[in-house]
Amino acid sequence: MTHGARFPAPADDPRIPHLQARGLACDVGGRRGRRVLADVDLAVRHGEMLGVVGPNGTGKSTLLRVLAGVRPAAGGEVRVDGTPLAGRSPRDRAREIAMVGQEEQPQSDLLVGEVVALGRTPHRPPWAGGDDAERDAVLRALAAVELDHAVDRSVEQLSGGERRRVLLARGLAQEAPLLVLDEPTNHLDVRHQLALMRMIRRLERTVVVAIHDLNLAMAVCDRVAILHDGTVHADGPPEDVLTPAAIREVFGVEAVPVRHPDTGHVHLLFTTHEPADDRC
Amino acid sequence: MSAPVAVRPTSPPPAGAGAPVRRRRPRTPIVVGALLGALLLSAVLSIGFGAEPLPPRVVLEVLDHRLLGGTADPTWDAIVWDIRLPRTLLAIVVGAGLAIAGTGIQTLVRNPLADPYLLGVSSGASVGATAVITTGLFAGAGLWALSLGALAGALAAALLVFGIAMAQGGLTPLRLVLTGTVLSSAFSAFASFLVFRSSDPQAAQSVLFWLLGSLSGAAWDQLLLPTATVAIVGGLLMAGCGWLDALAAGPDTAAALGVPVRVLRNVLFVLLAALVGVLVAVAGGIGFVGLILPHVARLLVGARHRAVLPVAALAGALFLVWVDVAARVAVRPTEVPLSVVTGLIGAPIFLLLLGRRTYRFGGSS
Numbered sequence: 001m002t003h004g005a006r007f008p009a010p011a012d013d014p015r016i017p018h019l020q021a022r023g024l025a026c027d028v029g030g031r032r033g034r035r036v037l038a039d040v041d042l043a044v045r046h047g048e049m050l051g052v053v054g055p056n057g058t059g060k061s062t063l064l065r066v067l068a069g070v071r072p073a074a075g076g077e078v079r080v081d082g083t084p085l086a087g088r089s090p091r092d093r094a095r096e097i098a099m100v101g102q103e104e105q106p107q108s109d110l111l112v113g114e115v116v117a118l119g120r121t122p123h124r125p126p127w128a129g130g131d132d133a134e135r136d137a138v139l140r141a142l143a144a145v146e147l148d149h150a151v152d153r154s155v156e157q158l159s160g161g162e163r164r165r166v167l168l169a170r171g172l173a174q175e176a177p178l179l180v181l182d183e184p185t186n187h188l189d190v191r192h193q194l195a196l197m198r199m200i201r202r203l204e205r206t207v208v209v210a211i212h213d214l215n216l217a218m219a220v221c222d223r224v225a226i227l228h229d230g231t232v233h234a235d236g237p238p239e240d241v242l243t244p245a246a247i248r249e250v251f252g253v254e255a256v257p258v259r260h261p262d263t264g265h266v267h268l269l270f271t272t273h274e275p276a277d278d279r280c
Numbered sequence: 281m282s283a284p285v286a287v288r289p290t291s292p293p294p295a296g297a298g299a300p301v302r303r304r305r306p307r308t309p310i311v312v313g314a315l316l317g318a319l320l321l322s323a324v325l326s327i328g329f330g331a332e333p334l335p336p337r338v339v340l341e342v343l344d345h346r347l348l349g350g351t352a353d354p355t356w357d358a359i360v361w362d363i364r365l366p367r368t369l370l371a372i373v374v375g376a377g378l379a380i381a382g383t384g385i386q387t388l389v390r391n392p393l394a395d396p397y398l399l400g401v402s403s404g405a406s407v408g409a410t411a412v413i414t415t416g417l418f419a420g421a422g423l424w425a426l427s428l429g430a431l432a433g434a435l436a437a438a439l440l441v442f443g444i445a446m447a448q449g450g451l452t453p454l455r456l457v458l459t460g461t462v463l464s465s466a467f468s469a470f471a472s473f474l475v476f477r478s479s480d481p482q483a484a485q486s487v488l489f490w491l492l493g494s495l496s497g498a499a500w501d502q503l504l505l506p507t508a509t510v511a512i513v514g515g516l517l518m519a520g521c522g523w524l525d526a527l528a529a530g531p532d533t534a535a536a537l538g539v540p541v542r543v544l545r546n547v548l549f550v551l552l553a554a555l556v557g558v559l560v561a562v563a564g565g566i567g568f569v570g571l572i573l574p575h576v577a578r579l580l581v582g583a584r585h586r587a588v589l590p591v592a593a594l595a596g597a598l599f600l601v602w603v604d605v606a607a608r609v610a611v612r613p614t615e616v617p618l619s620v621v622t623g624l625i626g627a628p629i630f631l632l633l634l635g636r637r638t639y640r641f642g643g644s645s
């Protein structure tokens with residue numbers, strides 16, 4: 001496995017990260033909200049795939065929303081290619097960063113193609129939609145998630161995992177260089193989990209992905225950041241970060257790293273004899 | 281999605297899935313064309329109904345006389361041109377406006393049960409109108425007093441709902457629904473209080489008639505304001521149809537798609553409040569139109585606003601034209617309030633929609 005950028009940075013200075021968080025603080029629950037994350041520092045290079053892991057409720061989704069500019073930061077700042085995200089118009093930002101949330105459900109009464117075409121919103125004026133070029137982008141995005149044959153079907157006729165892939169296709173149709181995905185493999189079968197993550201890797205985009213499957217994170221991410229106790233607990237190559245000690249501390253679970261006899265990749269086996277603590 | 285397929289599907293449908301069941305949807309232009317035709321036909325036919333039934337030939341003669349310089353009997357001319365045509369036109373404008381407002385509000389609050397009166401605008405208007413009826417407010421404005429009172433009440437109520445929702449942190453769907461509902465009850469209570477306190481025994485009857493909606497006062501000089509409002513608001517919503525689609529998918533999704541959610545919501549609120557305020561001022565409160573016709577339109581052409589807005593508007597116009605006909609011929613020589621008719625027709629339609637398993641009222645299933 002190669003760690004680091006998979007292709008040269010398009011920016012003038014390759015040392016400038018594609019996406020960077022500095023001293024980021026994130027609140028939930030509106031104006032008088034609760035601080036869930038404080039002082040988060042992260043940097044994602046061009047073409048890198050960063051996995052964000054952590055127990056339920058640590059603030060992964062919250063962090064991703066702020067990184068994608070969907071919610072404002074409570075403190076600190078997010079920079080894209082070295083310039084602050086806060087200064088951009090929503091439309092410019094959406095051409096730069098696409099996000100698919102954890103809990104999203106496609107609206108009923110839309111066709112699959114219409115849901116995916118929503119991803120083209122930042123590329124067209126608010127009154128337009130549905131031209132040939134858009135149809136191409138929609139079909140490309142659907143082909144990437146192996147659902148192009150369903151373009152004219154109603155989303156109601158899809159299974160939960162298929163709906164999830166349609167929403168991903170919407171994110172892909174946005175054709176933004178930065179992709180922020182909140183648990184994209186939820187509801188997916190084991191083949192589609194792997195296929196999807198590999199497909200995302202092949203996209204040559206910078207990806208930030210929240211993920212619960214530590215083995216999947218280990219297999220596909222260039223780097224992993226563990227969120228714990230309101231900040232970044234560890235951040236680095238997966239095998240350096242997802243150590244038994246860190247997993248015990250953060251998740252309260254015993255993990256045993258095992259090498260795959262053929263590929264040599266490290267996999268984690270979890271033992272459940274001890275009840276996990278109920279902090280989350 | 282009418283463009284030809286430019287990229288061939290690469291993967292076949294999964295084996296064993298069978299042929300995918302496609303819900304056949306008529307194309308939007310065809311639906312719009314059919315509704316336009318039906319509306320024109322209905323307009324001409326509807327003018328024939330009333331105390332003095334007129335055959336369509338007479339109606340066409342008068343229209344020909346007025347528009348193309350033909351000849352027509354002056355008696356028929358007076359009935360058709362001065363009384364019935366403005367009324368039919370007002371039905372078209374109000375029906376279209378209510379359906380547009382209903383579509384907009386259901387998107388704004390993301391609730392399939394929302395109707396145009398949710399924002400408290402109509403109960404505010406009823407306070408204004410009741411004040412006019414029971415206290416003789418704006419007496420100097422003559423025939424316009426009622427509309428003026430209703431409009432003033434509507435705008436005051438809209439400002440109040442807007443102000444309270446903003447003070448609590450913005451126009452989120454839930455907050456709007458709750459604020460609107462609570463204030464609506466308060467305004468209705470106040471209007472009832474005004475009626476109760478009034479010494480005029482006729483007041484309750486007039487207030488009730490107004491609250492339930494009527495087009496009986498329709499005249500040419502009343503048409504300009506609602507027509508302009510419906511056209512402008514409808515046009516602006518069409519101009520933002522792509523953003524409305526994104527907003528319907530949820531605030532975070534819309535934000536991720538580059539839509540300025542806060543601005544869009546505020547603008548939408550102001551437009552809808554103005555539209556509903558004007559409609560209530562000219563026609564009182566007409567139930568069910570703004571609630572049901574957006575659903576009928578979505579059922580016909582899918583949920584995209586580009587298709588829903590025109591289809592809902594035309595269907596609303598068509599619906600209200602016939603509702604008004606029913607209202608004036610049902611219990612001759614008096615008129616039934618429009619809400620009585622829309623309620624009696626609307627409830628079964630809604631139940632019919634509920635019974636359709638393929639229609640989910642815009643919700644995520």
Ligand SMILES: Nc1ncnc2c1ncn2[C@@H]1O[C@H](COP(=O)(O)OP(=O)(O)OP(=O)(O)O)[C@@H](O)[C@H]1O
Nearest residue numbers: 028029034036055056057058059060061062063102
């Ligand atoms: N609207 C809200 N109001 C109050 N607290 C909230 C709100 N949304 C989230 N929270 C809290 O904020 C914390 C972080 O939530 P977040 O959704 O970011 O967690 P997460 O790491 O994505 O969890 P999961 O793994 O379950 O997806 C949680 O403890 C949650 O209870």
Ligand SMILES: [Mg+2]
Nearest residue numbers: 060061102182
């Ligand atoms: Mg989450």
